[in-house]
Amino acid sequence: MMAQQAHRMQMLVNDLLTLSRLEGSPLPGTGDWLPAEHLLAQAREDGEQLAASLGKKLALRVLPAPDAAIAGAPVELQSALSNPVGNAVRYTPAGGSIEVDARLLPAGRLAFDVRDTGPGIAAEHIPRLTERFYRVDRSRSRETGGTGLGLAIVKHVVQRHGGELRIESAPGAGSTFAIELPASRVRVTPAGTPARPATESAAG
Numbered sequence: 001m002m003a004q005q006a007h008r009m010q011m012l013v014n015d016l017l018t019l020s021r022l023e024g025s026p027l028p029g030t031g032d033w034l035p036a037e038h039l040l041a042q043a044r045e046d047g048e049q050l051a052a053s054l055g056k057k058l059a060l061r062v063l064p065a066p067d068a069a070i071a072g073a074p075v076e077l078q079s080a081l082s083n084p085v086g087n088a089v090r091y092t093p094a095g096g097s098i099e100v101d102a103r104l105l106p107a108g109r110l111a112f113d114v115r116d117t118g119p120g121i122a123a124e125h126i127p128r129l130t131e132r133f134y135r136v137d138r139s140r141s142r143e144t145g146g147t148g149l150g151l152a153i154v155k156h157v158v159q160r161h162g163g164e165l166r167i168e169s170a171p172g173a174g175s176t177f178a179i180e181l182p183a184s185r186v187r188v189t190p191a192g193t194p195a196r197p198a199t200e201s202a203a204g
């Protein structure tokens with residue numbers, strides 16, 4: 001039990017350090033371009049690893065990424081995507097499914113979505129989820145080992161990149177976390193055709 005508590009304390013300190021570092025550091029530049037595909041692939045790996053470590057059987061599906069890249073801080077962007085995937089894995093009961101995708105939006109923006117078939121979240125909690133230490137169900141969260149800082153970090157990272165975090169959820173209807181990034185940080189990569197079937201034919 002002491003080892004477990006020490007581990008939790010370590011995670012808490014790490015998350016707090018991450019937050020204070022984010023607050024003190026200049027806005028991420030636009031020099032590094034990360035393929036959306038890489039962010040999705042890493043999020044898949046992180047999600048699968050977490051599910052395996054929890055011994056939880058879930059269907060984790062990652063859709064093909066559009067040919068696009070994002071400008072920003074690689075470690076921050078990865079944590080902004082992997083974190084909601086981690087939540088989906090933690091809070092979705094075994095047997096459920098999780099879907100992750102990236103899609104190009106009108107006017108050159110791009111969104112990452114993380115959808116799950118988990119318990120969903122009541123409306124009154126949704127605006128508060130990104131507050132530090134806020135958790136919907138304290139006893140459930142304690143079982144699943146969170147610190148309540150994850151989404152605070154995600155929101156911070158997304159805002160530093162000029163984007164927005166949108167949360168759609170209802171009890172019994174699962175949850176969707178969408179990270180929308182501004183056109184200034186999105187580049188459609190050379191071939192130019194977004195990899196999604198719906199737009200592929202139109203672009204040919």
Ligand SMILES: Nc1ncnc2c1ncn2[C@@H]1O[C@H](COP(=O)(O)OP(=O)(O)OP(=O)(O)O)[C@@H](O)[C@H]1O
Binds near residue numbers: 116119129145147
């Ligand atoms: N996909 C989801 N389905 C249901 N509830 C969720 C989901 N994602 C987040 N939540 C709720 O929002 C709360 C806040 O999430 P957040 O990621 O900020 O903290 P956490 O997961 O408790 O801890 P950690 O700091 O380890 O991420 C969670 O405790 C949980 O109650």
Ligand SMILES: [Mg+2]
Binds near residue numbers: 083086146148150
């Ligand atoms: Mg979390």
